[in-house]
Amino acid sequence: MKEFRFGVNLNSATGHREWTDKCRAAESLGYDVLTVPDHLGVQAPFPALVAAAAVTRRVRLATFVLNSAFWNPVLLAREVMTTDRLTDRRLEVGLGTGYVRSEFDKAGVEWGTAGSRVDRLEETVLGMTRLLDRPRELGDSLPPSRPPVLIGGNGDRVLRLAARHADVVAFTGAVLKRGATRGTLELLDASAVDERVARFAAAAGDRASGIERNILVQAVMVTARRKDAVESVRRRMPHLTAGQVADAPTVLIGSVKEIRAQLLERRDRYGFSYISVHEPAMTAFAPVIESLAGY
Numbered sequence: 001m002k003e004f005r006f007g008v009n010l011n012s013a014t015g016h017r018e019w020t021d022k023c024r025a026a027e028s029l030g031y032d033v034l035t036v037p038d039h040l041g042v043q044a045p046f047p048a049l050v051a052a053a054a055v056t057r058r059v060r061l062a063t064f065v066l067n068s069a070f071w072n073p074v075l076l077a078r079e080v081m082t083t084d085r086l087t088d089r090r091l092e093v094g095l096g097t098g099y100v101r102s103e104f105d106k107a108g109v110e111w112g113t114a115g116s117r118v119d120r121l122e123e124t125v126l127g128m129t130r131l132l133d134r135p136r137e138l139g140d141s142l143p144p145s146r147p148p149v150l151i152g153g154n155g156d157r158v159l160r161l162a163a164r165h166a167d168v169v170a171f172t173g174a175v176l177k178r179g180a181t182r183g184t185l186e187l188l189d190a191s192a193v194d195e196r197v198a199r200f201a202a203a204a205g206d207r208a209s210g211i212e213r214n215i216l217v218q219a220v221m222v223t224a225r226r227k228d229a230v231e232s233v234r235r236r237m238p239h240l241t242a243g244q245v246a247d248a249p250t251v252l253i254g255s256v257k258e259i260r261a262q263l264l265e266r267r268d269r270y271g272f273s274y275i276s277v278h279e280p281a282m283t284a285f286a287p288v289i290e291s292l293a294g295y
Contacts, residue, residue, distance in 0.1 A: 007033035035064035067098035073127025100183035
């Protein structure tokens, strides 16, 4: 059973001061990892993480997650090596296939098929890690140093890739809504996540216990009126019943005590010890982090 870690996925800022202020705030609230996404319309991930490192001391810094279709493995390895050094080896590298078709179109990158996007992810992971282990191939004379690698997704092939190569596997707990070009996701219920976790564990075999498991929570509501809050979330997720919303691993609703109990139960059930939330929940979720210190 791994000890809890908590990450917050930070959005863009209008300038340096706003960005560094929120990074300091996240560290002071007890978060263990500051993460940044890789979407068009938000800050570029690696400069943002270097800026975050300059004003923090304890937290880890991670991409969550890079769209592998946007990155050449050779140039990505250079970015990772440089950023790892400039962040005092606090970097963690998260990668995924990318799921927002409109961003592929804007970037002039072929959308392809689900299979071709996984092919690209595998090529990127293998190419990047090979060069991180052999930096002299890039003309770099310093000793090799490979940051932890996170692979995020939901499909069978991505989970198998994570089972073979990841230090951390991030379960999305959601599927892309059919026909959505802007990346609209539909949350999975608890039983569907059970099946995904079991599929990953079977693929990982002896490696399974050593790979940290992450879940990105999509909705956090700290409230004494849990039933009303569940119904409010359910109206935004009509494919789920109220009971399914309450039990979904990507939803945390209730008092601090109730959410603490939910996280402990889900760590036992799924192995989720690395919990990520979105920036809007950063302050409200902090008392939950405090309540789980040392667990």
